[in-house]
Amino acid sequence: MITTVLFDMGGTLEDIFVDEASEREAVEKLAKILTGCGLDPKVDLEELKRRVDAGWKRYGAYRDSCDVELKPVEIWCDFVLSDFDFPRESLAPHCEEIAHMWEVTHYHRRLRPRVVPMLEGLKGMGVKLGIISNTAALYQVFDILEEYGIRDFFQDVTLSSVTGFRKPCTDIFTVSLRQVQSKPEECVYVGDTVSRDVIGSKRAGFAKAIQICSKLTGEKDSGIRREYEPDYMVEDIYEVYPIVQQLREAETA
Structure with a gap:
């Protein structure tokens, strides 16, 4: 039964679904969250997007190879934003906020x-x-x-x-x-x-x-x-x- x-x-x-508008808005909001936390990426939005895309690609390759999902702190500190030298102790408290924003902004739902x-x-x-x-x-x-x-x-x-x-x-x-x-x-x-x-x-x-x-x-x-x-x-x-x-x-x- x-x-x-x-x-x-x-x-x-x-x-x-994702389109150029949602991708752009997500990067803009990410930059705003980071600068609001005192974490200046020191790059323009185009370069920020390029590095974030590369970080997601690294994380995607990792998780798809083992069907494991990491916590937001690990995803954003160790993969998505790893090209930046942000102090982990400064970035970590904001990772769930960033993860939540990304899910509802990068994707139209x-x-x-x-x-x-x-x-x-x-x-x-x-x-x-x-x-x-x-x-x-x-x-x-x-x-x-x-x-x-x-x-x-x-x-x-x-x-x-x-x-x-x-x-x-x-x-x-x-x-x-x-x-x-x-x-x-x-x-x-x-x-x-x-x-x-x-x-x-x-x-x-x-x-x-x-x-x-x-x-x-x-x-x-x-x-x-x-x-x-x-x-x-x-x-x-x-x-x-x-x-x-x-x-x-x-x-x-």
Whole structure:
């Protein structure tokens, strides 16, 4: 019996994309935070962006090689801003503020249409709901769920920044399962990538994986070995509700 549906956040429950305007705004805000803390980058915005991009590339290579997520202090001190000689003791207290700003500014975010009625339908069936998300900030996902008005739907929110594990690592799925007290064979996972969401949940033993494509899907899934395929593909997030309803009805028939 399907008892639990767990969701990815960025690209799944919310649309997410990056463009030149959001990239520029994020660098401008970063410069403002740093100078406000007495940490002058001593470079113009173009050079700051170049160094930050290089730092993210270094961090991306590290985390993708081991499916590990570091804390904001380590990400920003040891990778993203490591080209600057900022004293660690001066930068570290501001890293979560920077990480939070980056997540909500560098990316355009908005709740997908019909998320709320979909969640209401699942909750009405008595299905347990949760989130498993890769994120480089500690509190941003919690805050934006509150902003969207959907935080109370979820019994658990499991984040890579808190657990230290990134999807597709099965450990982050196992942590979530322990927290919602569900068995993997009772669970459906909904995400926008094969590389992280479908493969990760299937390796963890989930019954079904549903994929909804986002603007990040092609980028994240480019060149991967498709170890698993989604059981369902949807274009509208609301479709998750009737799929789960049909699965439960089939099991009880």
